[in-house]
Amino acid sequence: MSASSDRNRRLVLAERPKGMVDGRTVRLEEKTTPEPGAGEALVRVRFLSIDPTIRTWMNDAPGYLPAIEIGDVVRGGGIGEVVSSGCERYREGDLVFGMTGWQDYAVVDEGAGAMQVLPAGVDPLVALSVLGVTGMTAYFGLIDVGRVAEGDTVVVSGAAGATGSVVGQIAKIKGAARVVGIAGTEEKCAWLTEELGFDAVVNYRTDNVGAKLRQLCPKGINVYFDNVGGEILDICLGQLALRGRVVLCGAISTYNEEGPVKGPGNYRNLIVMRGRMEGFLILDYFDRFPEAQLEMFGWVTEGRIKHSEHIVEGLENAPDALNLLFTGGNTGKVIVKLD
Amino acid sequence: MSASSDRNRRLVLAERPKGMVDGRTVRLEEKTTPEPGAGEALVRVRFLSIDPTIRTWMNDAPGYLPAIEIGDVVRGGGIGEVVSSGCERYREGDLVFGMTGWQDYAVVDEGAGAMQVLPAGVDPLVALSVLGVTGMTAYFGLIDVGRVAEGDTVVVSGAAGATGSVVGQIAKIKGAARVVGIAGTEEKCAWLTEELGFDAVVNYRTDNVGAKLRQLCPKGINVYFDNVGGEILDICLGQLALRGRVVLCGAISTYNEEGPVKGPGNYRNLIVMRGRMEGFLILDYFDRFPEAQLEMFGWVTEGRIKHSEHIVEGLENAPDALNLLFTGGNTGKVIVKLD
Numbered sequence: 001m002s003a004s005s006d007r008n009r010r011l012v013l014a015e016r017p018k019g020m021v022d023g024r025t026v027r028l029e030e031k032t033t034p035e036p037g038a039g040e041a042l043v044r045v046r047f048l049s050i051d052p053t054i055r056t057w058m059n060d061a062p063g064y065l066p067a068i069e070i071g072d073v074v075r076g077g078g079i080g081e082v083v084s085s086g087c088e089r090y091r092e093g094d095l096v097f098g099m100t101g102w103q104d105y106a107v108v109d110e111g112a113g114a115m116q117v118l119p120a121g122v123d124p125l126v127a128l129s130v131l132g133v134t135g136m137t138a139y140f141g142l143i144d145v146g147r148v149a150e151g152d153t154v155v156v157s158g159a160a161g162a163t164g165s166v167v168g169q170i171a172k173i174k175g176a177a178r179v180v181g182i183a184g185t186e187e188k189c190a191w192l193t194e195e196l197g198f199d200a201v202v203n204y205r206t207d208n209v210g211a212k213l214r215q216l217c218p219k220g221i222n223v224y225f226d227n228v229g230g231e232i233l234d235i236c237l238g239q240l241a242l243r244g245r246v247v248l249c250g251a252i253s254t255y256n257e258e259g260p261v262k263g264p265g266n267y268r269n270l271i272v273m274r275g276r277m278e279g280f281l282i283l284d285y286f287d288r289f290p291e292a293q294l295e296m297f298g299w300v301t302e303g304r305i306k307h308s309e310h311i312v313e314g315l316e317n318a319p320d321a322l323n324l325l326f327t328g329g330n331t332g333k334v335i336v337k338l339d
Numbered sequence: 340m341s342a343s344s345d346r347n348r349r350l351v352l353a354e355r356p357k358g359m360v361d362g363r364t365v366r367l368e369e370k371t372t373p374e375p376g377a378g379e380a381l382v383r384v385r386f387l388s389i390d391p392t393i394r395t396w397m398n399d400a401p402g403y404l405p406a407i408e409i410g411d412v413v414r415g416g417g418i419g420e421v422v423s424s425g426c427e428r429y430r431e432g433d434l435v436f437g438m439t440g441w442q443d444y445a446v447v448d449e450g451a452g453a454m455q456v457l458p459a460g461v462d463p464l465v466a467l468s469v470l471g472v473t474g475m476t477a478y479f480g481l482i483d484v485g486r487v488a489e490g491d492t493v494v495v496s497g498a499a500g501a502t503g504s505v506v507g508q509i510a511k512i513k514g515a516a517r518v519v520g521i522a523g524t525e526e527k528c529a530w531l532t533e534e535l536g537f538d539a540v541v542n543y544r545t546d547n548v549g550a551k552l553r554q555l556c557p558k559g560i561n562v563y564f565d566n567v568g569g570e571i572l573d574i575c576l577g578q579l580a581l582r583g584r585v586v587l588c589g590a591i592s593t594y595n596e597e598g599p600v601k602g603p604g605n606y607r608n609l610i611v612m613r614g615r616m617e618g619f620l621i622l623d624y625f626d627r628f629p630e631a632q633l634e635m636f637g638w639v640t641e642g643r644i645k646h647s648e649h650i651v652e653g654l655e656n657a658p659d660a661l662n663l664l665f666t667g668g669n670t671g672k673v674i675v676k677l678d
Contacts (some may be wrong), residue, residue: 263602271618
């Protein structure tokens with residue numbers, strides 16, 4: 001339990017970024033900390049979940065959620081502590097998970113789905129990574145959309161990221177014969193094979209991705225879990241096995257691009273191989289989180305799913321934390337820890 | 340029943356075409372007409388089914404079937420008449436359907452799946468179009484892959500072609516609220532709306548396809564049946580409705596291209612819309628043809644499915660007939676009638 005300050009620091013969108021987020025993208029504002037009304041609670045934000053999708057919300061473009069307006073607090077998920085409450089749903093001291101935004105304090109109402117109270121004993125870092133949206137994205141993307149099956153060859157890009165690293169481990173649990181991760185440094189590659197149990201890795205900065213994949217996946221790719229788009233998506237489409245599935249989770253290589261995005265010319269291989277390429281958004285799976293979180297919690301407890309968090313200190317460093325996702329500066333889940 | 344000549348004219352692949360098939364692509368050869376052995380029959384080819392996929396087999400590239408070898412008869416489906424038989428399966432005078440190749444005579448063996456005997460009373464032209472591979476492609480592609488549902492907005496490209504024209508009509512039968520065809524001449528567009536019951540059309544040569552589709556499909560596209568690839572695929576991906584399906588049937592706009600094919604940059608909309616893009620090949624559905632042909636035959640008899648054949652006379656004109664598919668010179672199914 002902690003007292004609240006009367007100053008609320010907020011990072012608001014100052015201008016729409018072209019390419020990477022920079023010093024002009026957000027502006028630090030101080031406002032008076034809001035007072036929670038009836039049916040509301042005041043939450044002191046403790047951790048921010050840094051996700052690639054936040055970058056897409058900064059564009060003035062249609063998406064699955066409206067763009068963040070200029071002058072609005074940057075949208076994003078996080079975990080906070082209830083510091084005062086005017087409702088029954090939240091009690092002082094509760095840790096709550098939801099869309100906190102990039103700010104010190106958020107007001108949350110007790111309406112359905114507003115924020116989830118974290119069960120006692122759950123580490124907030126785990127709640128934000130494997131049990132959170134990124135872990136759930138791996139779970140439903142691979143199992144539900146990718147229909148991973150025993151004996152499959154599974155390839156995942158952004159493999160050392162929060163979602164990719166979990167995808168590869170779930171694939172092994174589900175009996176995939178071969179799991180290949182694509183990442184951008186030797187350290188990441190070593191982590192994937194030595195710590196997480198990936199069968200093989202491709203370093204996209206130093207390897208010839210197409211040739212290496214062809215060697216590692218001689219029977220073709222049954223499931224490609226795509227976090228990056230671009231050239232790597234194209235290569236994997238060209239190496240699909242019969243009835244291969246491409247799970248479109250993200251396209252991080254394209255989020256900072258201006259103008260039209262280059263599409264994957266090998267999409268025609270979907271015809272030859274009777275393949276399927278399908279996109280999904282984790283928000284469609286919220287009602288199925290409990291079952292998945294339970295299973296995931298079991299795997300984590302048994303040590304079958306390992307996770308890593310990359311902690312960045314200080315609200316003001318949230319923009320730099322976001323950029324880590326695009327420069328590949330992180331291993332595992334990027335989380336901003338507020339003072 | 341007809342006597343056989345001792346000369347068999349055959350069109351063999353002389354060189355791999357770059358772009359459109361031309362005078363150098365195939366060579367007319369005359370060989371002695373083969374003698375059917377035990378378990379075989381000699382078939383006088385009467386009609387050739389001209390399909391875009393034949394063009395893909397002429398490339399020296401991996402596909403769902405091996406490339407046609409230089410010097411081999413051009414592969415292709417057709418209907419012929421059994422002129423002499425050394426087996427029980429085929430009797431003289433039977434019309435048989437199968438891979439005849441571009442030649443006057445083919446030898447067929449009685450092995451399973453070699454050639455199908457046409458039931459008495461079925462018009463060979465209908466057998467090659469709506470009841471044949473092109474009609475079946477429309478049927479399974481739209482129903483099985485596209486999962487067309489009542490109230491859907493369905494868009495089909497290559498709409499005046501053999502497959503596209505049937506796709507649109509089946510969509511109406513299945514309760515689609517709006518069926519929009521994309522074609523390349525005013526005559527074709529008029530045929531689609533006035534004869535076949537399409538709700539609306541886009542002339543891709545004269546209309547702004549993106550703007551017109553946006554106007555015609557204000558709620559977005561639930562099923563896009565793609566016969567053409569290229570720019571039109573990209574536009575339709577960009578206008579998908581929530582959980583929209585893109586059925587990849589062909590990519591005729593790209594088959595004559597050299598070098599890498601431009602991919603659809605709007606593929607990312609599959610994520611936003613939770614869409615699915617899936618390819619298929621009709622050869623996976625051969626065992627389900629009887630059910631579909633029965634249903635289709637009923638629709639044709641009731642006048643609910645109309646069809647059109649574009650007949651080209653003479654074996655030697657088969658290459659020109661193939662080119663019609665790429666220049667858009669045909670309405671409905673292109674069939675070569677042999678002398």
